[in-house]
Amino acid sequence: MRAFLIIGNKAVTKPFKLNDLPGAGRIDILCRCVAQALFVSHGIRRDVEVYLLLLGPPEPPKAVKITGYEVRRMSPDERNIAGHLRKALSFKADENWREVGSGVYISKKGLVDLLEELSKRYEIYYLREDGRDIRSLAKSMRNPLFILGDHIGVKGEDEEVVMRYARELVCVSPLSLQADQCIVIVHYELDRI
């Protein structure tokens, strides 16, 4: 299994307009991350889970989980994925995962709750530009989960939490890339092994 956790620092926690995804706290970034984590040509990676942590108004935090082995009727365009997220945000969320569509879940979990749960099943890696080269680490990874920030990155207090759970800092490029591009490269390096 592989997993990705993307932190949306401003991503809204209520249903939003599909015609302005950047204006919904950069939900567009999260949609692209979901697409790049789950899709290949004409198919879905069934061995992938995606976690989105939404920290924007009005009711942060909320977490969305999408499982590649269960998800249905999703296509890789931003608007389609945004529709799934908007639907998920229309349901009441509590501390447990609630399935709101095939393979799409919502909860009120925050970063600590998420990492407490996920660290039992995954090796946690934190993607940061000063980390170790993914190419030298990929071979040794078993059930990795990669944590990424959005355009803002990962804020100080959240980074402290992440560092408590992270096995290693990982770098994926000599350039500073967008989160979805990092996901493509992580998959690529793991696929080559």
Added chain:
Amino acid sequence: MRAFLIIGNKAVTKPFKLNDLPGAGRIDILCRCVAQALFVSHGIRRDVEVYLLLLGPPEPPKAVKITGYEVRRMSPDERNIAGHLRKALSFKADENWREVGSGVYISKKGLVDLLEELSKRYEIYYLREDGRDIRSLAKSMRNPLFILGDHIGVKGEDEEVVMRYARELVCVSPLSLQADQCIVIVHYELDRI
């Protein structure tokens, strides 16, 4: 310089609805390709040109050129890029490039015209799954242009044309990936050199 030419086999050649990019002949794929070719975190790759060949109804072919060193007011979400393409398609096109916005051009050029022009400035590489590994080739590339198909690929007659101009077939992954994912990997391998 680096360049990408993406062939949109069904991509419409007139202004389309921004609320249904997949229904416009998979314009969503072309938008994602533009985003991945041009954008890095908080910036644009100024040394990149993107060419889109639109082969859908009602007036194929049309070609759009976007230059990283000139483009302005573009953001990486699909809807924003689609807005630029829709605007370009609202202008009359002829055999020459016509600038319709900062760094965005349209013409009636077809595949042969495009490759005749581009092969004077670029080494042409054709991305296909049975090609040579990008990792072994990247070092020797000078001003490469990469040709990619959309979800349909590159049709037989077009492929014959491409093969006349291509210096080499290149493969970017052991899996069959989406065109925009291939672009990310091409950049990644070239950035690492």
